[in-house]
Amino acid sequence: MSLLQTRGLTKAFGGLHAVQDVDFDLPEGEVRALIGPNGAGKTTFVGMLCGRVAPTAGAVRFAGADISRLPAHRRIREGMAYTFQITSVFARLSCRENVALAVRRRKGDAAREVPAALARVGLGDRADQLAGDLSYGHQRLLEIAMGLAQKPRLLILDEPTQGLADSEIEGFVALVREVRAEATVLLIEHNMSVVMDTADRITVLNFGEVLAEGTPEEIHADGRVQDAYLGTGDA
Amino acid sequence: MRLPGRAAAGNVAGMEFGPYLMLATLEGAVTAAVLALTAVGLSLVFGIMRVVNVAHGEFFMLGAVLAWWVASWFGGHAAIGFVAAAVLAPLLVGALAALADVTVLKRVDYDPERTIVVTIGLLYVIQQVVLMTYGPEARPVEPPFNARLALPWVEWGESGPALYWPWGLSTTSYKLFVIGAAAVVLAAVWLLMRHTRIGLVLRATQMDGEMAQVFGIPVERVYAFTFGLGAALAALGAVLIVPIQQAHYLMGGDPLLLSFIVVIIGGLGSLPGTVVAALLIGLSDGIISVFFSPTLAKILATLLVALVLVFRPQGLFGTRAA
């Protein structure tokens, strides 16, 4: 059964269709990558999933319920977590408090779970540092720790490896493989090697529409996808 | 501003309704003219610099006080002093505002909230310095000319419509001059914005300050100029009104509030919207006060503005999102 499902999801800005008539199904337990050239509508699409962007038309179902009309915070409560494309942490609060805010919202035991979540992303010894004082790569990891601490059913990661060093990317790939046991993952990613290493299936968006969907091997071999990325496609 | 409509209305108790309404409209037009100048100043600053200048009313007050000073320093015929005031007071106020921009606003990076806080500070500094130097008295400036013009009204007599001159239905040549002068200045601002290089630079900055900077527009100087121009317009409005009202250190509060109302109703940053709203508010203020107490009218206007901001932030006449 699909954990997440969209039907006819559309967003128009003025006359311009950023996302058009997207039907999307994400089964529980899968790691799905969402790729596409710049401006393909990935962030708008994800924004409609988690309630940050109001759709022009179409419906979103999550865990069997229609959530199209729920505000963002209610969708998070239903079991979604979202990490921002541009790092978004509480810069003037400690790392501990950043994660504790995520734990407390679902009435979790902050004293026990916060150190565990921080340790998991390798920030265990930085609990008392201000989030704003961390390096960029560490801030991204902190945000992932906040995502994990929410114990989501669906974790949406918006370009999580952007700006990470190669060694950090390796750690991230290992983390995603580990997380898949607990949550379904929707990964928006530019780094194709990360996508190939982590995703079960890939959905390709182009000009706001689904261009292709399949296993990494199928997508890799798909000529239309290559055209789209090379900018020669007219799909 | 104390509304001239009510002062006049006080003298004409017993006047019939029609002439009374006409008088209120005329007085309202004077209010509207001065309000349009003041509000356009506020609107320019908001539109181009994206900041709210809470000290705007004090620049208005400073214009009035300086007008009194200049006029009494020149002496001679009233017209000499008035013309000197009309030139010097806006220039001085504009220069002071530009100075405040460079020394204070620039240093808070035009952050919207911090700008509001520092302009509140500026409000008290200007107001209280005027209290210390000019004092708590209210002082008039003599109008350059002030002929009383009686106005006719139509009455249906036994032999059809007939003109007559109701007692108390009159205006002055100076009040008509205020309306005309404000219209001329507003037209000049319009021409400046639409048909000059300065206007082009201002509009480019309004659209996108960072982009303007990339294209070599000296944004810092544009901001100083805009802030000065906005304050000068308020000061000019005040110079026009002091021969009718008097200059007083607390006179800045009402123009600030009314300008806020006008700028918000007209759509934040839109010049034509601002002028239309000034006419609407100025005229209706005169007319509403015929029916309601002025305090009640103000309560309703204030609540209206707040609700416009809550439910229709683009203003009543605007179409784009603010």
Place this chain on the structure above:
Amino acid sequence: MSDGAKAAVLHGALIAALFALHFVLPAYHHGNLARVMVLATYAMGYNLLFGYTGLLSLGHAMFFAAGMYGMALPVTHLGWAPGPALLSGLAAGALLSLVAGALALRTVGVAFLIVTLMFAQAVYLTVLYFAEWTNADDGLVLQRAERVLWGLDLSDAGVRYLAALVLFSVCLVLSLWLVRRPFGKVLIAIRENEARAEMLGYDVFAHKLGAVVASGTMSAAAGAAYGLLFGYAGASFAGVQYSILPLLWVLLGGAGTVIGPFLGALFTFYLIDITSGFTTAYMAVVGVVLIALTLFAPQGIGGEIRRRVWRGLP
């Protein structure tokens, strides 16, 4: 010592010191400090919204006035005793903040400032308009007999000081408790990064509305107490100046610190007190301090303490 224990010691020491001062201060400063404690309570209310939630209101005088008139009107016109009147002042503040908050919070940024300013202006004008009951600028004077609360004569200087101290202490402890609770921590999170707080699943609007009501009700408590302790309710307390002053106190004392509002109110009070000995234009000082603080010390005294002495200052 844990942060919690340190905070308890620091704020406990402040309350103890204020209590000790009751026995040693000369009459003039004794009276001033009673006034400062009530005003500091108002500032603490303002701080809940501005300092902890990051929402700048320019209309808090409406809540102060709601408390003041919500108390004074029933006393004057219905002959209520101070106890119930105090409660009706609180209720008036809570109700007004709920309505004004629900409307104003639909706007963001500068529009929020202007909407709160406009609401407060409407309340001020309403006080003037109903002069028949409020006596407008001249205000309502409460007689000595109308100010006896549970057998305590609040017109007596000593009782008044201690009553102000009780009010101040209760609100100080409440503030401290609130900002250390999960609710207060979410407010801080909203101040720091609203979008992130929402995407952690917090209902940002509901929390902000809660902050407005807590802030407005505490401000109303200060307004009601001020009227009762000093026997007077006047329209000037609803005016724009009384919306600006708490902003100044909190900025000076340190926004987002529990102790800051008291420090700010104390310094400002004596600054104005001293300046007004020289000139009637003492509000110029307020202007200069506002500009100087914004330019040179936006974190205020409390912020400096946090930076130099103790990062965990709540």
